[in-house]
Amino acid sequence: MGKMKPLFSTNTDKKKYLFAGMVVVATISLAFLVNRLMPHASLSLLFLTGVLVVSARTGLGPSLLSSIVSFLAYNFFFTPPYYTFEVADDGDVATLLFFLIIAAITGNLAARMHLEIAKRRTSLQRISNLYEFSRRMSSAASESTVLESLADHLAKSLERPVQVFTMATGEDEEPEQRATANNPIPIASDRLKLVWNQGLVNSEAAPELHAIRLATRTGVVGMVVIDGILDDEQLELTKSLCDQATIALDRTQLVEDLEQAKLVTETEQLRSALLSSISHDLRTPLASIIGSTTSLMEYGDSFSTTDRKDLLSTVTTEAQRLDRHIQNLLDMTRLGQGKLKLQREWVDLHDIISSAINRASVFKDKVTINTSVTNDVPVIWVHGVLIEQAVVNLMDNAIRFTPEDGVVTITAIDSGGNLKINVCDEGPGIPEKEREKVFDMFYTIRQGDRGQLQGTGLGLAICRGMIAAHGGTVTAKDGLQGTGTCMQIIIPIEIPEN
Amino acid sequence: MSSESAIKILVVEDESQIRKFLRISLEAHNYIVYEARLGEEGLMLVTSLNPDLVILDLGLPDLDGQNFIEQLREWSQIPVLVLSVRASETDKVQALDAGANDYVTKPFGIGELMARVRAILRSSDDSSNSATVFESQGLHVDFTTREVTVDGTAVHLSKKEYTLLRLLVSSHGQVLTHQQIIREIWDSTHQDDVHYLRVLVGQLRQKLGDNPAQPRFIMTVQGVGYRFSIL
Numbered sequence: 001m002g003k004m005k006p007l008f009s010t011n012t013d014k015k016k017y018l019f020a021g022m023v024v025v026a027t028i029s030l031a032f033l034v035n036r037l038m039p040h041a042s043l044s045l046l047f048l049t050g051v052l053v054v055s056a057r058t059g060l061g062p063s064l065l066s067s068i069v070s071f072l073a074y075n076f077f078f079t080p081p082y083y084t085f086e087v088a089d090d091g092d093v094a095t096l097l098f099f100l101i102i103a104a105i106t107g108n109l110a111a112r113m114h115l116e117i118a119k120r121r122t123s124l125q126r127i128s129n130l131y132e133f134s135r136r137m138s139s140a141a142s143e144s145t146v147l148e149s150l151a152d153h154l155a156k157s158l159e160r161p162v163q164v165f166t167m168a169t170g171e172d173e174e175p176e177q178r179a180t181a182n183n184p185i186p187i188a189s190d191r192l193k194l195v196w197n198q199g200l201v202n203s204e205a206a207p208e209l210h211a212i213r214l215a216t217r218t219g220v221v222g223m224v225v226i227d228g229i230l231d232d233e234q235l236e237l238t239k240s241l242c243d244q245a246t247i248a249l250d251r252t253q254l255v256e257d258l259e260q261a262k263l264v265t266e267t268e269q270l271r272s273a274l275l276s277s278i279s280h281d282l283r284t285p286l287a288s289i290i291g292s293t294t295s296l297m298e299y300g301d302s303f304s305t306t307d308r309k310d311l312l313s314t315v316t317t318e319a320q321r322l323d324r325h326i327q328n329l330l331d332m333t334r335l336g337q338g339k340l341k342l343q344r345e346w347v348d349l350h351d352i353i354s355s356a357i358n359r360a361s362v363f364k365d366k367v368t369i370n371t372s373v374t375n376d377v378p379v380i381w382v383h384g385v386l387i388e389q390a391v392v393n394l395m396d397n398a399i400r401f402t403p404e405d406g407v408v409t410i411t412a413i414d415s416g417g418n419l420k421i422n423v424c425d426e427g428p429g430i431p432e433k434e435r436e437k438v439f440d441m442f443y444t445i446r447q448g449d450r451g452q453l454q455g456t457g458l459g460l461a462i463c464r465g466m467i468a469a470h471g472g473t474v475t476a477k478d479g480l481q482g483t484g485t486c487m488q489i490i491i492p493i494e495i496p497e498n
Numbered sequence: 499m500s501s502e503s504a505i506k507i508l509v510v511e512d513e514s515q516i517r518k519f520l521r522i523s524l525e526a527h528n529y530i531v532y533e534a535r536l537g538e539e540g541l542m543l544v545t546s547l548n549p550d551l552v553i554l555d556l557g558l559p560d561l562d563g564q565n566f567i568e569q570l571r572e573w574s575q576i577p578v579l580v581l582s583v584r585a586s587e588t589d590k591v592q593a594l595d596a597g598a599n600d601y602v603t604k605p606f607g608i609g610e611l612m613a614r615v616r617a618i619l620r621s622s623d624d625s626s627n628s629a630t631v632f633e634s635q636g637l638h639v640d641f642t643t644r645e646v647t648v649d650g651t652a653v654h655l656s657k658k659e660y661t662l663l664r665l666l667v668s669s670h671g672q673v674l675t676h677q678q679i680i681r682e683i684w685d686s687t688h689q690d691d692v693h694y695l696r697v698l699v700g701q702l703r704q705k706l707g708d709n710p711a712q713p714r715f716i717m718t719v720q721g722v723g724y725r726f727s728i729l
Contacts (some may be wrong), residue, residue, distance in 0.1 A: 291608055298608055
């Protein structure tokens with residue numbers, strides 16, 4: 001754009017001349033129609049209007065042409081002597097001159113206007129392209145998105161092949177092609193390395209290419225190679241696009257660093273939670289055991305028989321508690337490492353629930369346990385030990401949270417292809433917003449208060465893991481009659497393939 | 499506290515099993531034992547029962563042991579023995595600096611606990627008696643004349659060394675944190691200058707003929723402070 005084009009150089013020019021001719025013919029026809037109604041001098045105004053229309057819509061050439069043809073037609077058809085090109089009146093010569101002058105002026109104006117509009121349109125396009133590009137840059141989430149967008153956009157605006165490289169990390173440091181648009185540029189890797197190191201625009205190593213390096217605050221992170229030589233305007237554009245891409249790369253790098261840091265912190269937190277959990281949960285029962293046994297050994301002779309029995313029962317219950325913690329930790333490790341292999345077998349749910357009740361918390365005598373398993377609950381094809389452990393974990397919690405003389409209710413029903421097991425307690429209930437969190441590892445309600453409820457914060461996580469292995473879910477719901485909590489296990493009832 | 503039979507001990511601990519063996523063992527030694535499961539309950543019992551010693555678990559459900567000690571120390575100097583499963587030294591130091599007299603780390607043998615209980619009760623007894631002479635394992639300290647002898651041989655101590663020795667023997671058996679000792683000997687502006695204290699302890703041990711690797715008198719409690727040998 002912005003260059004004068006020769007006449008008839010393009011199709012659009014031909015169209016413009018055709019348009020001019022058509023307008024003139026239309027003007028002549030109109031002039032014949034209105035000839036009777038107005039004096040011939042006024043007809044010149046009609047032709048002038050035609051010329052104006054042509055010059056406003058086209059450019060200088062067509063408007064000059066139309067002014068000449070209009071004048072000739074006016075002269076031939078509508079001025080005496082009719083049907084000759086003779087000019088009887090000097091006034092008609094003046095008319096011709098006016099026609100030419102007006103055509104020249106308006107044609108010029110129109111041409112300039114068209115040019116201006118075209119320029120505006122291109123710059124608008126460029127701006128909206130740039131805007132679109134910067135929008136993509138600022139929303140790009142990863143390095144590769146940035147690099148691909150850059151290659152795409154450069155190739156589109158420059159209309160030539162573009163390639164983007166980054167330095168491969170590792171022992172053999174070599175520029176690595178990351179994104180390419182249009183055709184790949186043939187360039188040998190040793191030359192590429194040279195270009196990378198020189199990092200010059202239009203470097204000596206590759207005079208027919210343009211190479212622009214992308215340098216962030218941490219150093220050169222990438223390089224753009226463009227096939228061919230760029231003019232100043234294109235170079236400016238390319239540079240500004242590269243600058244934006246560099247900022248975006250900087251940002252994505254920061255985001256990645258942050259993510260990394262977050263991951264490290266989370267791992268660290270999990271590790272310290274694990275450590276404090278182990279140290280608390282293993283040492284507390286040990287403290288009771290060691291304390292009781294040393295008491296018996298050192299002062300046992302002076303104790304009453306009841307006291308001695310009491311201390312011995314402490315040793316037993318605490319040793320069992322310790323065993324449960326260790327079992328939990330082992331289960332968790334198995335689940336965590338994904339080594340859990342389901343060994344499905346036909347199991348009667350009644351058996352699972354009754355043995356779960358037997359295994360459940362040592363404090364189960366302080367509450368009443370109601371069970372209701374409907375007879376239509378089928379024999380199920382599951383890994384029995386895991387389902388039992390999941391139910392035991394839920395019951396341990398239910399018993400622990402239910403006040404003395406309260407009721408723990410266990411129900412199981414077959415609900416359209418799913419087995420639903422509910423374990424409901426009369427405890428304090430779980431606030432709505434904590435109902436999902438209780439399944440997190442090491443999460444216990446009322447943090448910092450581990451001793452009272454003796455939880456590891458692992459039981460529910462393990463329960464969920466074991467049920468999930470069967471394709472089921474465990475969720476916390478409102479308790480019966482509005483108090484306490486119901487833990488609901490839902491397992492799809494499966495049938496073995498053979 | 500004239501006779502042992504009158505000594506009252508309050509156990510503040512949320513683990514019922516630990517409370518049980520503590521009660522049985524302490525009662526076998528003719529102490530009167532009261533129990534509290536929660537911190538608030540414990541503080542109330544201290545006011546109503548006025549016990550001679552509080553055995554406190556640091557990890558209470560309702561109240562951090564640290565807060566318990568701070569609240570208690572606002573109005574009472576009753577000795578506190580801390581039980582803690584926390585492995586971290588800073589927790590113990592914090593508890594001691596807050597005003598606890600000593601600590602036992604869970605799990606512990608009952609013998610160790612009993613020794614600590616006796617040491618605390620004895621030293622609180624000593625201070626009320628304001629003894630003028632200290633005698634233990636060949637070490638003789640006369641508080642009126644400031645004379646110190648080891649196995650009959652006179653030892654000449656500097657003013658600071660003597661202050662440190664007096665501090666340790668007057669609460670013998672109990673651990674004193676670095677900060678507590680520094681505060682007494684220098685002032686609070688030297689709070690972080692633990693190395694001064696190490697040098698001073700080294701000098702004192704040398705003069706007392708104490709082998710730092712197997713000390714007879716001054717025991718190092720790593721990361722916490724020092725205590726005078728309990729035996």
